[in-house]
Amino acid sequence: MLLAEVGFAEATWVLIVKSVLIFLLVFMIVPVLTVTERKLIGRFQNRHGPNRVGPVGLLQPLADIVKLAGKEMFRPTGAVPLLFAIAPALIIFSGILTLAIIPFGNVVDGVGLYGIDVSIGVLYFFAFGSLSFYGLLLAGWSSGSKYSFLGSMRSAAQLISYEISMGLALLGAVMMAGSLSLTAIVEAQDEVWYIVPQIVGFLIFMLAGFAETNRAPFDLPEADAELVQGYQTEYGGMRFGSFLLAEYLEMFVVCAIATTFFLGGWTGPGPDWLSPVWLILKTLALIFVFIWVRATLPRLRYDQLMSLGWKILLPLATLNVLVTAILVTVL
Amino acid sequence: MNAELNTDGIERVNREFPYLNEGDVISVQRGPEPGGVGGVARTFGATLKGLRTTFARIVEGPVTIQYPEEKTPVFPRFRGRHKLHRFDHDGSGTGGLEKCVGCSLCAAACPSDCIRVVAAENDPANRVSAGERFAEVYEINLSRCIFCGYCEVACPFDAITMGHDYEMADYNRSDLIFTKEMLLAEPVERTPLRREGE
Amino acid sequence: MSQPIRNAVTLVVDGREVVAPEGTMVVDAAKMGDIEIPVFCYEPKLGDPVGACRMCLVEIEGIPKLQTACSTPVRDGMVVYTQTDQVKQAQNAVVEFLLVNHPLDCPVCDKGGECPLQDIAMGWGPGKSRMTDPKRHFQKPLELSPLVAIDRERCILCYRCVRFSQEVAEDEQLQLHERGDRSFVGTFDDRPYIAPFHGNIIELCPVGALTTYTYRFRARPWDIEQAGSVCTLCPSQCNVAFTVRDERVMRVLARDNHAVDDGWLCDKGRFGFQMFASEERITEPMMRGGGGELSPVSWEQAIEAAAAGLRRAGASAAALAGGGTGNEEGYLAQRIMREALGSPNIDCSPNSPDPALLAELARPELGAKVADLDYAGAILVLGTDPLHEMPILDLRIRKAARRGGARLLVATERPNALDGGAVVDPVRFAPGESAAFISALAGALGAPGYEDGGSYAKQAAEIAAALSSVPDPVIVWGERLWRDQGAARALHDLARALEMHQRIGTGLLEVPEGANTRGLREAGMLPAGGPGLGPVAAGRDAAAIRDGLAGGEVGALLLLGADPVREYPGGGAWKQALSSSFVVSFALTEDESTAHANVVFPAESHAEKEGTVTHPDGRIQRVRPNVPHPRDVRPTWWALTEISRALGNPLTFGTAEDVFAALCAEVPFYGETAYEEIGGQGLRWQERDPGESWVPGRGGGGPGAAAYGADSAATRPPSESGSGPAYAPTAATPGPRSESEEARGSGLALGSYRDLWASEVTRRNPSLRFLMPTQRLELAAKDAKELGLEDGDPVTVSAGGVSVEARVSVKERMRPGAAFLIEGTESDNGNVLATGSPQRISVEKRAEPESNGSGNGNGRVKIVETPMPAEGAV
Incomplete structure (x- = not known):
């Protein structure tokens, strides 16, 4: 059964090499992001941020990972064991899957x-992106804790x-490009980036993006002051x-x-x-804008x-969408 | 509603209210209601203002003092860890002897009850202090001390003074009970002292 | 002389009207009006004021010059000012003068923080000194005695210590030497000041001139806690306050109680605190294992073992309580014996009083209280040496003779420290012949059934004349008189002949050998007396227990703080008796009896104990815990209830107070006394409810079941019932012993006495060890001469096949033919020879041992017994 039409396909080994490369690239970027965020937030507050581990604190993520990996992965007695264990995996799974469709470039030398x-x-993105919601909900519910459950309920509503x-917000750009394929959308922007005609769509997408990724100022699900990290409350160690x-993915x-x-x-x-x-x-x-906003805005009610x-x-x-549709049709 | 702004900045309502004196009722200025297109615009503007404010901090650069590598000097009258003193070798025959005679006045003055003194009698052949009596045990429990300096004020022989050291963290509570030997020892000068006029 | 009645006078102090009794000094009268006049030298305990320090100057209307408030008695209508400029100027000047030569070394000085001079200089001083010249200097600190250091620079010459030495202790050793600014306090030729009460000068000193080596530099007033208790080292039961620092007793202070100790302490009580925290204390239960060694066991094991041993003995078990045992402990011990084991073999002293006679003597109307001595017309010291047996009573008798004008009479077997003050030549009866003398005295006083005659007729007549010529005589008699058949009965009869039961302020005061013997007797620790001295089935007394143990008729022995091997007559026999029997001992330290014990429990010291004791005059006093129990020591009352429980007789007491309540329920005359009622000063049960008269000896009967003097035949064995007083006078039983008459040539009659320092306490307190006596044989000069002995000669004293070594001490006022040994010395214990019955000894000179002075005898220090100055010498 054909689920989707593929615009360009290579040999299987090329696909495997590509996926490994993309996977590695992104996984290299995540630790850098964590330390960058902490250092940037420090700078936003006239501080240095982490600067003790390694040169200017660059090895901080390594230390964090070692620390987290070294901790016991305990489970509360009230938790549902299997779901409790697979919920974090589900979230990572959904993040990695969406990586597949991000176009890093056009076809170069046949690849x-x-x-x-x-x-x-676009549908692929939404389909797999929404899977992370199951991860959050399962994590919160299977923990068997009020705080976790409240956090996950909030995140469900929010998502x-x-x-x-x-x-x-994306629909405007899709209509202008006339395609759902991401490479086609990129190619359609060779004259002007869609941020210009679709500034409203861009802003809405970014705002919704903050909310989708549970980041400030929409980090209600984990709101540490009231929910003590929400759905993550009962988790420890590498989970x-x-x-x-x-989150960074x-x-x-x-x-x-x-x-x-x-x-x-x-x-x-x-x-x-x-x-x-x-x-x-x-x-x-x-x-950087994400981090900047996090350093600036307080959490919403x-x-x-x-x-x-x-x-x-x-x-x-x-x-x-209406205006874009009218304009696309009229022009 | 008639309102007028007085010189004191309080807007008083010029209307007669039953049971109230003139000027007892003031009107309060409130910001614009949230919501609506104007609200959205104002929120957007305020957000941009906030973003500008935080970005300006990056430009300013960090203000952190990198303690332990960097330290701020303390003032000369800073009350840090106590020191016990000995007499100087000035040829008067008391050189090297402890100034403390174990009178316990510091313990009496101590509001947090952290000083313990047990006195004993001097052996004339092997003097510890200049007087008849000396402190056989002199302990300050620094985990209880509030560094008020009353002991220094109470001491009739200037035997105990407050030093400048504030770096006393340790891994065991029992290590924070400083004995006479520790208090008498020349302290490691870890804390810079603020110079005159600095 | 009875207590004088004083009229109230009214005076005005600083505009405030004050009512005070006639004869009060202005200082005390002002205090009644809440006005404080500063004093240094004034101390009413020391006798008449001297007005030496001039601190108390006040202005009195009508007198142009300032007067010393401490030595000016109040007059009706007197107007006193203590706050005028003239007074303030004088006070400032006095303080400035006192500080001219007083070194300002308060941080070093031990008195700092509790120093009257500091307080007065702060409150009434000028605040600054104009003195720029050098102050006077003395060598300091000097050893005034092995226990007291003197710092003469600090002395402000208030005379307090000198007055104590001369007028209270009357040892006259302290003197003020030189004149003017060279004056200093010291002893003749700088000899050490050795006297049994000299510790009191430390407390008297208003500056830091006199300090004790046991407290020097140990603590400051803000380091310490102070709480009151009662000293149970001797029957004086002085009220003390323990100074506690870091849960250890640091010193013992007197707690002024006029009715008990007058604010003085003997050195044994004052310095006998080091043993509380001694390393030698037994701090956990121990059991003798197979190898014959005592080894620590758990409380559960020890209680189980003790109970098993006692259970095996059953009705043949026995219990002995020592002097320091509290009422509660004695009560529990006798309940274990009588209820759990069904054994009547209980005793608390080597002398076995007849319980019925004891009850008669314990009647409120026959007993004198300590304070009665102050106003007694005459005091007869009969068969006791208060200095050794109840030291504070010695001071009290001296005070009565010196200040109260009491006629002092002495009749003892051994020379007595009070002899010098006796108005009639002191009577010396031969050891064991007290009954003969007392019977003669009773006869001389006209007691029915006694004959006026015998070998003591002349002396008895003199004493009788002196006793009956004054209104309120008090007779202080020793417990030892119970040893002589008939002596106590004769004493009772002569007291009735003197009509002591008809008057208040006169009576008998027994000096027991144990600190709490009276309390133990009243709690039922008697072979034939239950709680309240009520009649019970008679059991064995101490001597019979010993014989029973040796003969196997007594199966087990429970010792409560008693060391019979060392302290009871016939020590050798006790040793043998204990070594072959099952012995459970409660002891503070290992002693000669725990050496034979199978189970040893740690006992509480009087600094740790919660309980009550009863003073020889009937005052119930509370012993309160001041320091926690060291290590695994637990309350003795608790251990006794556990033993009782293990024996199948559960006693449900949660606290010592519960035990006391049960005791009170069984002792009719204790009534329902509560701990609160006893308070800090104690409570004489005789005075608790003057409306009723409790008659001891009616077990279970309510108070006042019968008017006193009436017959109580219902509760008494028929053979003893009679008419009139329950104890019908009977003919004086044994006259002078014929045996002694015939034996006069065949050797010396041996007597023994309990020396103040011949006890375990001396050894366990390092500061007192220099006082530990070695055995000495006291002889009259005539006998010594006949035997060819001189003072200090080493001799071997033997009787009945056993012998001890001693040194000869020739004493004045000895009765020829009598010789005395000390009981309870560490080596050569006199108890080995003195078995409780009259003994003849042979004395043999022995070669001088090579080392001069054996071990404990301190060559430098000689123990001086304070002689009392003869009448008129002061």
Whole structure:
């Protein structure tokens, strides 16, 4: 049964090599992101951030991982053992799957610089991105703790609320490109990046992206002051580390998607083989915005979160889609 | 509603209220209601303002003092860890003897009851202090000490003074009970002293 | 002389009207009006004021010059000012003068923080000194005695210590030497000041001039806690306050109780605290294993073993309580014996009093209290030496003779420290012949049934004349009189003949040998007396227990702080008796009896114990815990209830107070006394409810079951019932022993006495060890001459096949033909020879041992017994 149409396909061994490379690349980036975030937040607060482990604190993530790996992976008596164990894996799983469709470049020397180019790219992203919600919900529920459960309930509500706006925000770009394939969308931006015509869509996507990745100011599910880390409360050791890993993974994916849809994807001056560098640079720029926003804005109240999602973002996104549709049709 | 801004900045309502004196009712200025298009715009503006504020911090650079590598000097009257003193070798015959005679006045003055003194009688052949009596046990429990300096004030022989050392962290509570030998020992000068006028 | 009645006078002090009894000094009267006048030398305990320090100057209307408030008695209408400029100027000047030569070394000085001079200089001093010249210097600190150091620079010459030595202890050793600013306190020729009460000068000194080596530099007033208790080292039962630092007793202070000790302590009580924290203390239960060694065991094991041994003996078990045992402990011990084991073999002293006679003597109307001595017209010291047996009573008798004008009479077998003050030549009866003398005295006083005659007729007549010529005589008699058949009965009869039961302030005061003997007797620790001295089935007394143990009729022995081998007559026989029997001992330290014990429990010292003791005059006093029990020591009352439980007789007591309540329920005359009621000063049960008269000796009967003097035949064995007083006077039983008459030529009659320092306490307190006596044979000069002996000669004293070594001590006022040994010395114990019955000894000179002075005898220090100055010498 054919699930999706693939635009360009190589030999299987090439696909395997590509997937390993992408997997490694992203997994190399995550530790850098963690230390970068901590150092940046430090700078935003006139501090140094971590600077004790290794040169200027660069080995901090290694130390964190060693520490987390060295801890006992305990499980509360009230927890559901199997679900409790697979929930973090599920979250990582969904993050990694979405990596497959991010286009790091066009076809160079007969090799597409992406995992896979599917004709339903956007749907694929939403389909697998939403799986992480199961991870959160299962983690919270299977912990057998009120705090965890409340955190996961919040994240469920939050993900549902913002996923619609997020989809609608991308719809404008999809309509303009006339394709769901991500490579096609990138190629459609060779004249002007969609951030210009679709600025509203971009902003809505970014806002919804904060919410989707559970980051400040929408980090209600883990709100440490009230829920003591929400769904993560009962986790320890490397399982807890998996949640952290997934958070940064998702952040990277969301930023890469935003780059692809609004910032011209891999396009940039220089030879073709530089295109992955461009994509990563643009993505990192967006990640910087994520961190910047985290250092600036306080956490929203739950009702503010809901009213923002339903009363502002959703109508705005709908309006954006309508206007875009009209303009695309008219022009 | 008629309102007028007085010189004191409080807006008083110029309307007659039953049972109240004139000027007892003031009007309160409130910010614009949240929500609506204006609300969204204001929120967006405020967010940008916030982003600008935080970004300016990066430009400023860190202000952290990198303690233990960097230290701020303490003032001369800073009350750090106690020191016990000996007489100087000035040829008066008391050189090297402990100034403390074990009178326990410091223990009496201590509000946190952290000083323990057990006195004993001097052996004239082998003097410890200049007087008849000396402190056989002199212990300060630094985990209880509040560094108020009353002991220094109470001491009739200037035998105990507050030093400048504040780096006393240790792994065991029992290690924080400083004995006479530890207090008498020349302290490692780990803390820079603020110079005159600094 | 009875207590004088004083009129109240009214005076005005600083505008405040004060009512005070006539004769009060202005200082005390001002205190009644809450006005403080500073004093240094004034101390009413020391006798008449001297006005030496001039600190208490006040202005009195009508007198142009300032007067010393301490030596000016109040007058009606007197107007006193203590706050005028003139007074303040004088006070400032006095303080400034005192500080002219007083070194300002308060941080070093031991008195700092509790120093009257500091307080007064702060409160009434000028605040600064104009003195720039050098102060006077003495060598310091000097050893005034092995226990007391003197710092003459600090002395402000208040005379307090000198007055104590001269007027209270009357040893006259301390003197003020030189004149003017060279004056200093010292002894003649700088000899050490050795006297049994000299520790009191430390407490008297208002500055830090006199300090004790046992407390020097040990603690400051803010380092210490102080709490009151009662010393149970001797029957004086002085009220003491323990100074405790870091859960250890650091010193013992007197707690002024006029009714008991007058604020003085003997050196044994004052310095006998080092044993509390001694390494030699037994701190966990021990059992004798197969190898004959005592080894530590758990409390459960020890209790089980003790109970098993006692259970095996059953009704043939026995119990002996030592002097320091509390009422509660004695009560529990006798319950274990009587209830759990069904054994009547219980005793608390080597002398076995007749319980019925004892009850008669314990009647409230026949007993004198200590304070009665102060106003007694005459005091007869009969068969006891208070200095050795109840030291504080010695001071009290001296005070009565010196200040109260009491006529002092002495009738003892051994020369007595009070002899010098006796108004009639002291009577010396031969050892074991007290009954003869007392019977003669009873006869001379006209007691029915006694004959006026015998070999002591003349002396008895003199004493009788002196006794009956004054209104309120008090007779202080020794427990030892019980040893002589008939002596106590004769004493009882002569007291009735003197009509002591008709008056208040006169009576008999027994000096027991154990600290709490009276309490133990009243708690039922008697072979034939239950709680409340009530009649019970008679059992064996101490001597019979010994014989029973040796003969196998007594199966087991429970010792409560008793060391019969060392302290009871016939020590050798005790040793043999214990070594072959099952012995359970509660002991503070290992002693000569624990050496034969099978199970040893750690006992509590009086600094740790919660309980009560009863003073020889009937005052119930509370012993309170001041320091925690060392290591695994547990309350003795608890251990006794556990033993009782293990014997199948559960006693449900949660606290010592519960035990006391049970004791009170069984002793009718203790009533329902509560610990709170006893308080800090004690409570004489005789005075508890003057409306009723409790009659001891009616076990189970309610208080006041019969009017006193009436017959109580119902509760008494029929053979003893009679008419009139329950104890019908009977003819004086044994006259002077014919045996002694015939034996006069065949050797010396041996007597023995308990020396104050011949006890375990001396050894266990390092500071007192220099006082430990070695055995000495006291002889009259005539006998010594006949035997060719001189003072200090080493001799071997033997009787009945056993012998001890001693040195000859020729004493004045000895009765020729009598010789005395000390009981309870560490080696050569006199108890080996003195078996409780009259003995003849032979004395043999022995070669001088090579080392001069054996071990403990301190060559430098000679123990001086304070002679009392003869009448009129002061």
